[in-house]
Amino acid sequence: MATKRDVKKVVLAYSGGLDTSIILKWLQTEFGAEVVTFTADLGQGEELTPAREKAERAGVKDIRIVDVREEFCRDFVFPMFRANAVYEGTYLLGTSIARPLISKHLVDIARETGADAIAHGATGKGNDQVRFELSAYALNPDIKVIAPWRDWEFKSRTDLIDFAEKNQILVTKDKRGEAPFSVDANLLHSSSEGKVLEDPAETPPPYVFMRTVSPEEAPDKPTVIIIGFKNGDPVSIDGKAMKPHELLAALNDLGRDNGIGRLDLVENRFVGMKSRGIYETPGGTILLVAHRAIESITLDRGAAHLKDELMPRYAELIYNGFWFSPEREMLQAAIDLSQRNVEGEVRLKLYKGNVIVEGRSSPKSLYSDALVTFEDDHGAYDQKDAAGFIKLNALRLRTLAKRDGR
Template sequence: MSKRGSVKKVVLAYSGGLDTSIILKWLQTEYGAEVVTFTADLGQGGEIEPAREKAQRMGIKEIFIEDVREEFIRDFVFPMFRANALYEGVYLLGTSIARPLIAKRLIEIAKETGADAVAHGATGKGNDQVRFELTAYALNPDIKVIAPWREWEFKSRTDLIDFAEKHQIQVTKDKRGEAPFSVDANLLHSSSEGKVLEDPWVEPPPYVYQRTISPEEAPDKPTEIEIEFKKGDPIALNGKAMSPATLFTALNDFGRDNGIGRLDLVENRFVGMKSRGVYETPGGTILHVAHRAIESITLDREAAHLKDSFMPRYAELIYYGFWFAPEREMLQAMIDKSQENVEGAVRLKLYKGNVIVTGRKSPKSLYSNELVTFEDDRGAYDQKDAAGFIRLNALRLRTLAARKRLG
């Protein structure tokens, strides 16, 4: 019997990197458990197949390596973008929105393989531990979650490398020193945190940026693109219909080449501390601007304002890890209802870090030339009606002003 309890089988979110390889061995030695690995291709770049070979070398029999890019964009990113979600006004939630998908698959694989636990490599200081675990418990209230960074005795990078060498886990030379910063990436974005980025007064060194060229180095000529929407989701780019992940990949390329989507942010983590991160969301930044543009001519004013009013709460729920909570699902139902007539096309210019809307059209547009024209409107709008409208709206203000005067 393992000294740490009765866990027999655990599904590990496994990247194939040093940290999760150490976690894999640690689960075997400390828990005496059989380990199943799950590696997700979220569009992070680089090869993920080597994770299979590494897991096999460590005696793993059940290895899951899956391309989930289409599901990620279709079922997580696009619903979030229908809401125009921004955490603290600027962050497009690139890391946050990937965690519920990974955790969902961990739970599904646990059920398929008969595992009684899942494990992740998130530290005890960050948001990801919360996101993984809230999702896991929402989908299986009886699952056991193992978070090695909150349990083990390792105090330093040297301790980890010593453990790796003791158990014959390959440590590449560049892993023997401290990495200058940590990186998380997927098809929506890349984020960089820690080390050289910890002082919020110091400008990020150029080598931090991985998804975009600098705006200064971007072409002197703008790039013009057109995005077509249906029910709030992009369905075609420059007249060509594409799958969600294919379209998003193309937007990333346009954004990268024009220096779009960089963000240097000090944010409030859910666990209570402030942290500084550098985010790159090239395609997402373009999509955010385009989506608001198509909404501007297809959404009713009060519907649009109501939707904007609960966006910060919706974004906060995703950042905190409550994707599968009932309140997020309730908000999503309202958001999706608002998108029924959000269709049409948006034309954009991409230029040196800027996304500039140059046109928008829709078969379901609420924009009326007859109403807004400065020329003879032929009875479409009687300007005299505005006088009564203003008098009625001014009634309470005049009453308040009269009281102040008497006072």
């Protein structure tokens, strides 16, 4: 933990919301520190100008607002999707994968500006504090980290609002009552947690969903698209080549309009508790189905099955904050090697919350018409060979059955 005595300059992960605005003032008053603010444009869909204006009003001289959308997709989201990473069977890791990128920029700015520490607004109950800090320490083992939610004396939102009003920090009207839920968003997904969502038995109210129409309200006519792949990454939609962040944004629009990507999940947090969240990942949901479809004809069975065995471990590493760990990098190297021949096109039908594979083709396909046909295969496969194959595989089972008297 950083002490007030050894911190003169801090780089703060800053959204411009109430919590990080209070943290900014708290760092200035409690530490007497100069604060550099860093706001990442991750495609969260919010206007970032107010964040700059609030930082200026707070007297911040060095305000960094950086468009990291392309870096986010190219270096974090797409490598993760090569692995088909899904945490606990359903969660596409939209929040988890953004945290190491933010930490990387915090550490880089701290190095550039000579700052003594970085700071974040994650609470002491959540996963994000772990993700931010593990990433930061992996990139700079000597970095000091300030986590105000673990250190300050505030016990409630009322305490925060009192502090804000005493220090002329703007508190919007809806923040004076209990917020109905908290939201985190980026180009990959949005997540909503807390308050009206805390009881996992209760149906989430419709206003929680911000990125998708309901499947019931989606068009009655399906949308058919073709996604092109190269080296395991999506590179085009309907033949039009796109940059990574442009392609994901286009898939988000298609998914939104067709009611795709909603998830109501009770997950196991790394810190030990269960939490209920509502996630919307429209483009990512489409991408996962498409990627598995192109792999189905281009990956060898052994490689495909090994990838599926490795995937839960890989997903857990990302969820728990170990993006910059050697084991994640080792797994990534194996996964990337598997993707050399994962190229081609997948045709999908999007309809009322569903992503339906209609066809897939590849110049590197391992699918053989000659082998699978029910017609004459002209000697490509001798069915008599299967008898010996079965007998050899049955040998141990027969031996066990004789011993056990079956």
